[in-house]
Amino acid sequence: MLVIHKYGGTSMGSIERIKSVAKRVAKWHAAGHKVIVVPSAMSGETNRLLGLAKEISADADPRELDQIASTGEQVSVGLLAIALQSLGVKSKSYTGWQTGIKTNNAFTKARIESIDGDKLLADVNNGIVPIVTGFQGVDSEGNITTLGRGGSDTQAVAVAAAVKADECLIYTDVDAIYTTDPRVEPDARPLKVISFEEMFELASLGSKVLQIRSVEFAGKYKVPVRVLSSFTEPDIAIAVEAKSGTLITFEEDEQMEQAVVSGIAFNRDEAKVTLRGVPDSPGIAYKIVEPIAAANVDIDMIVQNVGEKGTTDFSFTVHRNEFKKAMEVLEKQVKPALGAKEVVGDDKVCKVSIVGIGMRSHVGIAAKMFKALADENINIQMITTSEIKTSVLVDDKYMELAVRALHRAFELDKVGA
């Protein structure tokens, strides 16, 4: 099997942990598998590096931040290669630019445009284990770019796609994808299998296990991804390890648990902004959203309500870190341009979602969700729906309560519910 091993910062958190990762990789290599490893920076390192930059300037040039932050992973690939070599495994480390990972030039949040898998394939075919930095690449002008926090998941999946790997194993500090976060709902249950679509919704809705773009990539290139623990003993039998964790699949076969709702996602990083009293004319949504996008702010939920007398109220949510920026763009650019009445915002909100492929063929799921929340006196501020999920925006303080109420209402603690 040709597999990608991806290890997060905690798994690479110390020299001891790096040796343990090397031991695990060596085991797969010894069993005849071809392995490409994508490790993160040692935990805390990226923060330390960006902290140095912040000490100099709170508003540093993103190009320079990438120049600096990318070094954390360059160090960890080198260390892991040395650790593998000291176990007698041939290994070579690569930075993003060294292995042809081309991105656009959106510094600190670049997107992968192409990966040249040939060098990596040549290595694995020569018995070498290549170690590739996660989370970084190079733009067309030779500037180093980073994919943004959590980008190493994406890089791992992108590498898997480029070399047509059989499976991309994401080793992390949780042992599986759960029906919801066990820290919020102790009865949360690990899933053996989950569909790509559900995982996509869970990731995008704030389940911290996998970064959304990695799931997007996995879906686009049909890369089977397995989330599993890097905290099991590295010498656990491969047969056991290879079946552990949660597999994200593309086929709904009989193995799949046919639950109506597979999981509850939540996201506390939300902030809501509203533009009140906008003239209700065609193209208005574009005129509001475009300047926000131009300021590089990602928009999540969007709701447009009918307002008073030929006007409309337009609300959307953004990442809480970009709340100030979004408010400023609305206040200074959009409001005067459109003659809107006022801009209001709230960064004490959160989003809670139910996700499940079974929702396609079942009616009344949303109603059941709203009732469960109403029973707890939780007021719903915004609602968005898709084929396999329903999300609500509620006051921050109700988050845990809402998650637990929904987990119970959809009986997610019971296998096969």
Place this chain on the structure above:
Amino acid sequence: MLVIHKYGGTSMGSIERIKSVAKRVAKWHAAGHKVIVVPSAMSGETNRLLGLAKEISADADPRELDQIASTGEQVSVGLLAIALQSLGVKSKSYTGWQTGIKTNNAFTKARIESIDGDKLLADVNNGIVPIVTGFQGVDSEGNITTLGRGGSDTQAVAVAAAVKADECLIYTDVDAIYTTDPRVEPDARPLKVISFEEMFELASLGSKVLQIRSVEFAGKYKVPVRVLSSFTEPDIAIAVEAKSGTLITFEEDEQMEQAVVSGIAFNRDEAKVTLRGVPDSPGIAYKIVEPIAAANVDIDMIVQNVGEKGTTDFSFTVHRNEFKKAMEVLEKQVKPALGAKEVVGDDKVCKVSIVGIGMRSHVGIAAKMFKALADENINIQMITTSEIKTSVLVDDKYMELAVRALHRAFELDKVGA
């Protein structure tokens, strides 16, 4: 003026120090000079990084060590660019590979083969201050290489040569080149000007101020180099700063101090190895030296003596860190191959040298040196001479005594001596 500013690790040792460097560079920029900066890694950082690698393996792959060690400077160029930008100066950081610094593939001690100055010149002509990593480049296969400790001096001079800079300013923690190390001889005196040849001998003989290869480069490409202090206030008047320190020149003009001996150098990193009882036949020196060079060990002094009955004794010195390796190569390869009698070694030796262009036209200088040492009862183990220097190898414990005796004998404490 187009100038290169090179700052060592101590000058870049903290965020405060980096801000101070930025202030100094900004001052030169504001005065209309075109400046390219080559900073080292923050002091201690390269040791920290290599320490991590050593924790995993004492005998780590040099390619991976370079992958790891090169990040220290990548961080410092990014930080300095941010610091300059926050002072309103346009600035961009570059790694070695980003600015076309090509080297051979001798990892951890690579040699620069070419530098593409066009990108840097384009920047300075657009009012941008480029910041280039010292001490690293890229080989023909795209592997990151480092030039070895102190390589950033070399890189700075090489960059100066590539862009035909008017002067390369090496900011360091000493304020000038001295007649000898003031920590050993308190009467040591700063030199305003020194010839390239003398500086080359002083650097190669262990004066720690400038790395030898940087002087070699400076000589080859006729780059005027000035050594000056980075610990003066950054807002000192440029007119004063630009004339401070020691200028290394290529012409012996009237400004030059016509001393017979300009300085005393010493080097404690020496170790002596001797192969006794080698058959005295043509080509023998090559057969001894070749395997040592193949093991990547640099040889310094070489002396061949006549031994007993058709045999010869062959001695040379190496860096103390490579003493074991050299002994092993001699014992395991050279001795059996040549049928030599025995291999002996001593790593408790040091080299002391007198250097001076005036030696060309003066006789009896060596004799005066030997007498000064004899007066102190210091036994000389090896002697080598060149046109402008004479070096002796003596027991380690006599080093300070020898330096002081020679400094006094040649009256270096007196200006114009």
